[in-house]
Amino acid sequence: MSTATPTPEPSPEDISRALAEIERHLTELAPPTPPAPLAEPNDAGETRRVRQLRAEVAEARQLAALQTDDTPLLLDTPRLRKRRKKAHEAARLHLLGQDPAMRAWQAARMRRLLVAAAMVALTLALAWSTAGVQHFAAEGAPAWSPGWIFAWLVEPFMSIALLVIVGARAYLGTQGQPLNDRKLIRIEYLFLGLTLGMNAWPYLPWSAVEFSLSRLVLHVLGPIVAVAIVTALPIILAAFARLDPTGGAADGGLTGLTYSANTGDRVRRTAAEVAPLIERAQILIAAGALPANPSANKLRQALHCGMDDARAVRDALTEEAA
Incomplete structure (x- = not known):
């Protein structure tokens, strides 16, 4: 029958050595500690009031740059849009009233x-x-x-x-x-x-x-x-x-103000220059489409010519009738 060999007790040195190994192992497994933040330098004057003033200056510069942009002023406000709509409607009604x-x-x-x-x-x-x-x-x-x-x-x-x-x-x-x-x-x-x-x-x-x-x-x-x-x-x-809805006088009197459609210089036309128009006007008068003494406005509408030509035709017809 054999006898077991007794295990020797660890010495204090062995225990100290084992604790050191465990501490070293745990130190290797732990995450690295972040470095501590550097202290704010006091010699440059970076106090809280300085930082606040610097922020205000930066904000002011951005506002100054934005205020030079007129894009917001080009947008129509609701009141302006409503007024513009009424003005456009009034202009169209006025134009319709001239028809x-x-x-x-x-x-x-x-x-x-x-x-x-x-x-x-x-x-x-x-x-x-x-x-x-x-x-x-x-x-x-x-x-x-x-x-x-x-x-x-x-x-x-x-x-x-x-x-x-x-x-x-x-x-x-x-x-x-x-x-x-x-x-x-x-x-x-x-x-x-x-x-x-x-x-x-x-x-x-x-x-x-x-x-x-x-x-x-x-x-x-x-x-x-x-x-x-x-x-x-x-x-x-x-x-x-006697009322003429086209704006002229039904009895051949004064003619309403109109814009001339003739091109070139605005000079008085002679009868020779508007001879074709005079001939057409005489045909319309003979057919009853125009009165015997038509106004310049009626001639302009019937002959589809400018007001200068219509006045020349009117004067020529008046001279022939005289």
């Missing part, structure tokens, strides 16, 4: 409105005088008696006859054919004079028991308005009939 078709439509609409308003006012004025005429025609007849009832019919049948004449003159005036027959005008003033006389007679100083100027004016107001409308309406319609 001959638009001008003709506006004139026709205004003429219809004026004629309708005048006829309504005339009807109301005649209806206003109905009570005065009835008082004159009844001559104190009892209420609801035959004479009192028939007195109410005097003003209506005169008014209807007057409205027939005025309406006919108004319609023909809107068609460019004013009806200025003296007989019709006399008939108009006869009806209006009768209406005015019957309204005013009971309230005149020699007829009224107690004269009152206010009552007299109140009863003659209707006939006076009717006379004014009958007198003014043909004049207004005649002016509309």
Whole structure:
């Protein structure tokens, strides 16, 4: 039977050696320690106030460079964009208003409105005088008696006859054919004079028991308005009939301002230079497409030429007619 050999105990030197080996091994396995930051140099004056001022100076330089750029000023603000849109719309509306078709439509609409308003006012004025005429025609007849009832019919049948004449003159005036027959005008003033006389007679100083100027004016107001409308309406319609939507005068008078389309020097053209245009204008006049004495504006539109040529053609036609 064999006996085991006892293990010798480690000496203090062996223990110290083993601990040193373990410490060296752990030191090799540990990550390297980063170097400590260098202390800020104090001799260069790099204090916190210096760094803050340096940052402010750098920021100011960048702002100064950006402020010289005008690109943000070129952008439209919402208010400017809205104003620009309104200005563009106003310019287009103005351009549309210069179009001959638009001008003709506006004139026709205004003429219809004026004629309708005048006829309504005339009807109301005649209806206003109905009570005065009835008082004159009844001559104190009892209420609801035959004479009192028939007195109410005097003003209506005169008014209807007057409205027939005025309406006919108004319609023909809107068609460019004013009806200025003296007989019709006399008939108009006869009806209006009768209406005015019957309204005013009971309230005149020699007829009224107690004269009152206010009552007299109140009863003659209707006939006076009717006379004014009958007198003014043909004049207004005649002016509309002479209106030229292209901007010139329908009767060959003054020509509206236009821009010349001729090229070269702006000199007065002679009849020889515009002889073809004169011949074309004479053909159009003979065909009825142009009036006998057309204005320069009408010639410019019909011949498709410049205003200088149109004026030369107009002068040549005027000399031939003379």
